[in-house]
Amino acid sequence: MSTAQKIFSEKIKAKALELGFLDCGISRAEQLDEERSRLERWLHEGMHGEMGYMARHVDMRLDPRLIVEGAQSVISVLLNYFPGTQQQEDDAPVLSKYAYGKDYHFVLKDKLNALMNFIQEELAPCNGRPFVDSAPVLDKAWAAKAGLGWVGKHTNLISVEHGSFFFIGELIVDLELEPDTRQVRDHCGTCTRCIDACPTQAIVAPRVVDARRCISYQTIELKGELDETLKGQFKDRVFGCDICQDVCPWNLKSEAHQEPDFEPHPQLLSLTRQDWQEMERPMFNELFRKSAVKRTKFEGLKRNLRFIEQAADSKESHSSEE
Template structure:
């Protein structure tokens, strides 16, 4: 006896399954927007073949500096199934951090916009955990894990694969609708969801504003950054002495750098965030240059108790302040 399903029944079942998955994906995205995310996209959890050669070339050229962790677990970075067993889908999200206000003193040391408020690792991870609970309770029981710069996951690659934007010449993800001042996070789940099979084409064209504006010439080629020349790397990642050859080129950046994003035409679309946790400490935006330079540890702890700036610690921030101050005094 032929026990195969009749073709019609098989096709109907598959269509029904696909429709259900599409509805699940739509509900997940709806919840993501409800949680305050700018955008949400879904990819199939598989090997990032297109990223392999790019990542290996960057590492082989030793453009990662002292970030030795970038050279570890390369296969994991390229395949989420090696990080999370049973992974089937990668849900990528964007969270706006474009500030509602700016530092008041024109000559004050400049803090990267992403560090104004509460450390984004906690804010974004909390929201991703809420999204995971929603999926488990309202969509389908499953296992999942949120990722926010805490494991070898290529955030920008997954976001681009999910159709949330393209990687610009400065290596940041750019969204047609929102610019680039946002955090990227992932929720990897063992639930099969329909992938957003769309690719946002590169809209940078012949524009080189980010490359031209970088004061340390860290963008050595389109989509290639020499971390050792990057102000963000120098002021955050580097643990020892700052590169003296870059003296006078920081443009008063003291923690991170937004220059390549500030000059990007796509960021004319950036709108202030609505996330209370990203609001700065009341004293922070009014600090004068002298107050920055004379900062002691109690004030540092008060201003940055829950901030990403704690990553560099008080000693690291003082090192950065002294570096830009000595440069201005020698002019």
């Protein structure tokens, strides 16, 4: 590896931190051989549910050179989203922390584009693309390969320094850079807190999540009616779920993000259960105008609210009968 490639890598990492990323790592663009059998087995068992896109372009998911012509390096970045303040009402429907502010796809992609411009204008001419859940790229595998953490039993990437409340993005470029050789060993040990805490038992084995049972999948990805067999198990989660991360000891070191775009709408965190249930479309549009919650649309959010409210009503009915 040349001195220039080493210097370029160091400058890219420094610029990433300047742009507000938690961490940055670099890996050589090559095929992810170890991921193939795991991915194919997960798909074969149908654990991706209705996410048909997961079964498409499997070869591209495993080899970035099939996505970006001439790709030589994968630059992985982490962006903190852990909030400084959280929902105030104990009995209000619970929103995943990542959805409090502006949709991360836009925030992360803007920062990645800025990093790409820096590389092209300050370091060397090159071609490449930013990726934020926008193409068949195995984010967590690349971040782990770049030494940014390890994949925990809940299948999220965990950083020794930062926990797991962060987004992952990549730049895949045709520029040869010095790759990181440090690999973070698995620090989960015998801990099974995430597996034990999952209310729908979606973590069917260490590092294997059956998406069909996952609250995040049910409340965001699923387009039809929610699974009736899971009623009463959502713990009031209305969009996404953080339970497996909330109980992880590594997240005791999570610190509040400093990203203005991730700050919630002033009214959001004070909504009561009644406010959520009575929410009409204008309020939805106001609260979630630039939020990832728009993915589920107003009708989807109301569907989720009905599901958890019906479960609560059923529980109260059984209690009164007893």
